[in-house]
Amino acid sequence: MIYCVEDEKNIRELLVYTLSGSGFEAKGLSNGKELKKALKEEIPELILLDIMLPGEDGYAVLEYLKGRPDTRDVPVIMVTAKEEEDDKVRGLEGGADDFITKPFGMMEFLARIKAVLRRSKKQEQPKEYHCRGLTVDVKSRKVWDEDRSVDLTLKEFELLRYLLENRGTVLSREKILEKIWGYEIYGETRTVDVHIRTLRQKLGKSGSLIETVRGVGYRIGEEE
Numbered sequence: 001m002i003y004c005v006e007d008e009k010n011i012r013e014l015l016v017y018t019l020s021g022s023g024f025e026a027k028g029l030s031n032g033k034e035l036k037k038a039l040k041e042e043i044p045e046l047i048l049l050d051i052m053l054p055g056e057d058g059y060a061v062l063e064y065l066k067g068r069p070d071t072r073d074v075p076v077i078m079v080t081a082k083e084e085e086d087d088k089v090r091g092l093e094g095g096a097d098d099f100i101t102k103p104f105g106m107m108e109f110l111a112r113i114k115a116v117l118r119r120s121k122k123q124e125q126p127k128e129y130h131c132r133g134l135t136v137d138v139k140s141r142k143v144w145d146e147d148r149s150v151d152l153t154l155k156e157f158e159l160l161r162y163l164l165e166n167r168g169t170v171l172s173r174e175k176i177l178e179k180i181w182g183y184e185i186y187g188e189t190r191t192v193d194v195h196i197r198t199l200r201q202k203l204g205k206s207g208s209l210i211e212t213v214r215g216v217g218y219r220i221g222e223e224e
């Protein structure tokens, strides 16, 4: 699924039409508000984001996407009306993956989309993690401590996944806070400790895999 966030109806329809004609599933959305609503239904593989939008502009929407744990890794291609170097720099610094300048040819447009999708697929995280008795299925968000299924909240799951992505590495409380809670809270590192505690309890036997590194933070499993 590709979301096309563009307020100009003609362009939006053309984008969706072109993508659909090339075998992609695409949905047109006219502003940031509609995008946020759509994200509740489905997290897309890619987002095309116009800069000049009514309400929140493309940069604000980009910042929002990068601050959300479940959307921060979704590639974003910014769409800009003019060849503005400043726009490009600002967008790329904000985490955009590429830029398309209007007006653009449909062949170039499709080539850029395919290139970004290829790059993001290469970086895809493993779908399952195993660490002694612990099994985590990322896609279905299911977790097992040996054969016992464990129910985790979204934050607990993200926290566990972040530890597993960095298996064997000590992660500081600040880093965890920034990655999992993003812009929601600042400096409340105690939040991390509280979530680690409940995560350990819920994981039961596997909870002991999460190691406290005094004065620094947390780590899961030694490098094998």
Ligand code: CA
Residues within 6 Å of the ligand: 006, 007, 008, 050, 051, 052, 053
């Ligand atoms: Ca626009």
